[in-house]
């Protein structure tokens with residue numbers, strides 16, 4: 217089950233732009249990517265924002281947790297300066313802005329729900345509700361004509377947090393879900409499969425570094441889409457595709473573009 221593009225720009229523009237910003241989304245799009253992965257968590261007033269780390273400090277100057285700041289405070293923070301002089305003043309991006317950009321440019325979204333610890337259910341719920349409202353026309357179109365094309369117009373949620381995905385399932389069952397795990401062997405496929413069933417998930421997302429061809433076979437035989445992160449060489453991309461991996465995200469959006477892989 218993978219009706220989506222095979223090549224996905226990680227965190228917006230991979231290594232070429234500040235992660236999880238509009239500049240990053242613009243960069244991935246300018247390189248010809250029609251699919252993006254980004255991370256979403258909540259501000260203190262419950263607004264979904266694009267952000268990878270639960271604390272300030274790495275990509276945004278400051279201290280404390282993201283959810284100790286309101287959306288207005290976060291939007292005023294610089295998420296580009298750490299990356300390079302040309303990105304000074306690039307603000308933290310709201311999820312709403314990211315959805316609007318992606319719709320405008322025909323970009324498919326893998327929305328990674330990345331809650332601050334302790335806020336899993338709330339984050340899954342709010343992100344799902346906001347997505348449901350934004351994609352109401354696409355959902356209606358899919359209900360009217362349920363096929364791969366209308367389905368692929370919907371985003372895909374993923375998360376390492378099963379609680380966040382459960383909350384998203386309750387709030388927006390129509391938006392498909394994928395479960396994220398670092399290493400399939402940690403739990404084992406036989407333990408993961410019931411979780412995918414419970415979530416009514418369509419995909420499993422995993423770190424390609426731990427993946428084996430036997431795992432790929434088992435997942436594909438069970439009918440799930442298989443997505444890998446984060447693949448940064450052409451050789452590894454080709455290898456896991458030969459194994460049967462459906463799609464992957466990359467930081468090296470330049471490399472796959474230059475080698476005409478994404479067309």
Ligand code: G3P
Nearest residue numbers: 253255268328374421445
């Ligand atoms: O969604 C795949 C990948 O982005 C998960 O890892 O840490 O880059 O969000 P991370």
Ligand code: MG
Nearest residue numbers: 253254255328
């Ligand atoms: Mg991510």
